[in-house]
Amino acid sequence: MAHKKYILGVFDDEEEVMHAVSDVRGQGVKIHEVYSPFPIHGLDQALGYPRARMGVPAFLFGITGTTLAFLLTFWTLGWDWPMNIGGKNFIPFPTNIPIVFELTVLLASYGMSFVFFGMEGLSPVAKPVIFDKRITDDKFVMAIELSKNSASEKEIADALKGSGASEVNIKEI
């Protein structure tokens, strides 16, 4: 696998990294990702990430669950072996609701989880990429992939330094 070259700007403070994100992006540099020990409010907007459209898989999986549950109750209780429960109709509407509700929620939540795992590349065998061990402690790291940018290595390093990075490192992964 070809190695990718990343330029890492290390910051000491979340305020600084927030300013640096808009600063560096303003100079036309594409940021790979920003790593932080804790969530920073407004960072996704500053990085220009689009809203996660988790609603789409949630709806699709949910509606699948609804359909399956309706078919299941209809087929088992009303079609394949009609069952008389308390003298009611074979498919009384209210009795379906709990199963329909449960299967909808079940498929929607599992579906969303697995879509999320897939999109984020999370699995038991996945090897996490850690650019700098200090991001688990007190440092904030902005990673920039060199090949995705037209600017040279030095220009990017200067841009990072100029926007307040305390150190700039190179890492090949």
Add this chain to the structure above:
Amino acid sequence: MAHKHEITSVEETFDFSPELKKKFLIGGVIGLVLIAIGAFLINAGIWGPEGFAGGAHEAAAHGAEAAGHGAEAAGHGEEHGSGATLLTRIIANIWMNSVYFLGISVIGVFFISYNYVAKAGWYTSFKRVPEAFPAFMIIPAAIILVLFLVPSTRHMIMHWTHDGIMDPASHHYDKIIASKEWWLNMPFYIVRLVVYFVVWYYLWTQIRKNSLLEDAHGDIEYYHKSRLYAKYFLVFFAVTSSTVAWDLSMAIDTHWFSTMFGWYHLASWHVAGLAAIMLVVLTLKSKGYLSGVNDSALQDLGKLMFGFSIFWTYVWFDQYLLIFYANLPEETIYFRERISGYGGRYFAPFMISLVLNFIFPLLVLMARGSKRNYTLLKLASWAILIGHWFDFYQMHMPGIAKDQGGIGLIEWGTTAVFVCGFAYVVLNQLSKANMYAKNHPFIEESLHHDI
């Protein structure tokens, strides 16, 4: 931080102008006039329930027959009859609105209490709004007590208070009701009501007092004290929110009982209270107050409205499904009365309640953007408030007003009186203190709330 919030001053007082006061007073008078006109029109037989005055006796007989069937099914003697009159309908309206507005008021202190206990910060910017709600509690509480203490109105509302109904020697004797005497007896009932109202009100005054002292002196000690009273309130309300539901609403249909009822009643009160908080906050914002309440705080409040609308539906449906499945006559009578009883007059409120309280908030409040859109939030708040009014209407009316129930000038008038009274008392209370809890430890967090 990404968003530089322009923090407005936390020194702000609400000016409850004499013109505004006058408007609410006029609104209340209009409500009273509507009740009078409505009563006159029904009495004159011009507009009102079929067969009340003259003419359509057949329709009345038909309605009574339908009610009789239900009554029989519940093992209910024919001898009690319907006996509802125009006055019953008016009294039923006053009772129903009192219970509804009592709930919205007490939810103010409930909301503050659970947020205190959770050490939540997000709501602090509009904390004074729910804090003002319980000031109105006195009025519906007094009305409820008066209506219960006066024998004639008591008999209209609570079937179990009739003389001799628990006396085996009397021909009014009703075995099922008599078996509930340990809970439904006059002294215990009155003591219970007084205890609910006094304790709720007292705990609110303590929370309020500490909140105002915090404004004045800014010591953290007041926060801890408020939190202590909030804990007392939650423990007390955990039990009394159910028992008050049995006493004020479930006891009307004396034979019937449901183990889901306390939750269902609380869910209805709670979501209506949240909608009322939202509506007051949005109205104040549109008048230029509370600019420190940001969109994130409103989105969180909108989420609670959305979530508890679903919760209400969940409990409502559970109650329905259990009764539907078991199919026991003494339980199904409750839904029979509402769906097809008394000539089907309660079917529309029953369905309107479901649509406004479930389908409407589900569709309108689901998206993130709509919880940040003031117009949609206002629309949803009104829908929830009206929807839960219908919910309480269909809880109380079939048991009290029976074949005299309807939706007309009397209902609009009574509701107008209560809405104006509520708005007057709450805004008056709001004008007595700073609009922000300015020395609350979480006020900064709340002003910067960002989700």
